[in-house]
Amino acid sequence: MADSWFSVHCEGVENPVYVSEVIENATNPSFRSFDLHMCGSLILRLDQLTLKLWAKPTAEAEYVLLVELQLHLRSLQFLGKSLDSFHQPLPSNSVLFHFSDGVYANLTDIPTASTASSVKYAASDSAALSTSSYDALMRLANLDECIQDALATREKLESQINSILQKNQQAIITTSQASQAQDKLALTRNAVGTERRHLRLAAxxxxxxIASIKARKDAMARGRSTQYKARSHLPDAQLKLTSSAKLLDQNTEDAKGQIRRISEDLLSIYPIEPIPDEPLTFTIAGLALPNSNFEDIDRDTVAAALGFTAHLVQLLSFYLSVPIPYPIKPCLSNSLIHDPVSASLPQRTYPLYPVNVQYRFEYGVFLLNKNIEIILNKQGLRAFDIRHTLPNLKYLLYVLTAGTSEIPARKAGGIRGLFPGRLSPSVSRRGSNNSSVYGESVHPSKVLDPGTGKLNGDVKGRKKPLSPIAGFARMSQMA
Incomplete structure (x- = not known):
């Protein structure tokens, strides 16, 4: 690996005609192409040159002359269009020349053209050299005369053209100025057209x-008028706001009291009691329900307990206005639950009673526990464990029934007292002792129409509709 560069020298010229760039750290350096046209015909027509290659093996050493070639260009050997097709080994310190027609080299075993010519002439010193014929010399003389005549004609035409140009110099200048003026006029017209378009867009x-500002002014005027009218009604609105806030607080407290009363009623219908000596194990209406562990169980008891639990969860979601994602169909010991949420399920309805396919029953209990967890979250509570069905329900009812104030009395209209504007499907409680206790009075021969909210005519002989709680309590007693 060495740093190298080369120089080209010609006979009769003191300084080198070309000095290449330096190629650093290379074993086979490749130098860029160069052109000697700027040197003139004196150099370009020479067929002999001297090439000197300089190299420096280390950074501290000086450049030394590695190769000096006395070249005769006619003695170069053609290697091919490129080196890809040349597979012969080359001697060391060979210099390759890349010309426009291919790659050439000066190998040591090829004599130079001057040597070959001297040998040829030495072998034929005594032989007479042949000359051209008379006809060829005459044709050459005629050709020379034609060339001289053409050169004279060219010089004559050049002088005539120069004289014509000098005579019409002013006209040529005027024509050039007119052309420049026309170009300038075209540019000016284009600029004027562009500015006119900009002017139209700006207008x-x-x-x-202007239209937008006018519309904004009109809107601001209307806003000020509306603001003035609103300010005139502001004192009345503030009074209404104060009274509405008080009424809202009162309704909230009344709603809490009604929810507390309803929770007490639900807890009395479906009492949830702990089983002694078994932590976190409860019974509902006297029926034990395990916490998601259904091995070695009484299938009928578990089915009835889950039916009571499902109905209790459905009533809590209704009275607390909490929509549950998994609808429940309470049917005592044959209750069902539906899953419309999960994707790619072969079945949507699952039993809440033990069946032969155990995973369907356990998945139904899981959906029921998810409903309980959602109701707890809506009340701001956190479930102990999603698998603990009755402990979570007991915790929810305990919080809903908590309080030291007196439980409010049942209002006339049943659920209508809790949810204004919503009618209960079983408002008529003809002959009920509870209605008499809480001051409820219903005509014995009329019932409330669920569609219109008005009392119908004489309906003697018809059976009185029951409320959801009373109806299910009667069914549980019959069971």
Missing amino acids: KRKEEL
Whole structure:
């Protein structure tokens, strides 16, 4: 690996005609192409040159002359269009020349053209050299005369053209100035057209801004008028706001009291009691329900307990206005639950009673526990464990029934007292002792129409509709 560069020298020229760039750290350096046309015909027509290659093996050493070639260009050997097709080994310190027609080299075993010519002439010193014929010399003389005549004609035409140009110099200048003026006029017209388009766009934008400002002024005027009217009604609105806030607080407290009363009623219908000596194990209406562990169980008891639990969860979601994602169909010991949420399920309805396919029953209990967890979250509570069905329900009812104030009395209209504007499907409680206790009075021969909210006529002989709680309590007693 060495740093190298080369120089080209010609006979009769003191300084090198070309000095290449330096190629650093290379074993086979490749130098860029160069052109000697700037040197003139004296150098370009020479067929002999001297090439010197300089190299420096280390950074501290000086450049030394590695190769010096006395080249005769006619003695170069053609290697091919490129080196890809040349597979012969080359001697060391060979210099390859890349010309426009291919790659050439000066190998040591090829004599130079001057040597070959001297040998040829030495072998034929005594032989007479042949000359051209008379006809060829005459044709050459005629050709020379034609060339001289053409050169004279060219010089004559050049002088005539120069004299014509000098005579019409002013006209040529005028024509050039006219052409420049025409170009300048075209540029000016284009600039004027562009500015006119900009002016039209600016005028249009101005009109749009004026219209927008006018519309904003009108809107501000209307707003000020509306603001003035609103300020005139502000004192009355503030009074209404104060009274509405008080009424809202009162309704909230009344709603809490009604929810507390309803929770007490639900807890009395479906009492949830702990089983002694078994932590976190409860019974509902006297029936034990395990916490998601259904091995070695009484299938009928578990089915009835889950039916009571499902109905209790459905009533809590209704009275607490908490929609549950998994609808429940309470049917005592044959209760069902539906899953419309999960994707890619072969079945949507699952039993809440033990069946032969155990995973369907356990998945139904899981959906029921998810409903309980959602109701707890809506009340701001956190479930102990999603698998603990009755402990979570007991915790929810304990919080809903907590309080030291007196439980409010049942209002006339049943659920209508808790949810204004919503009618209960079983408002008529003809002959009920509870209605008499809480001051409820219903005509014995009329019932409330669920569709219109008005009392119908004489309906003697018809059976009185029951409320959801009373109806299910009667069914549980029959069971």
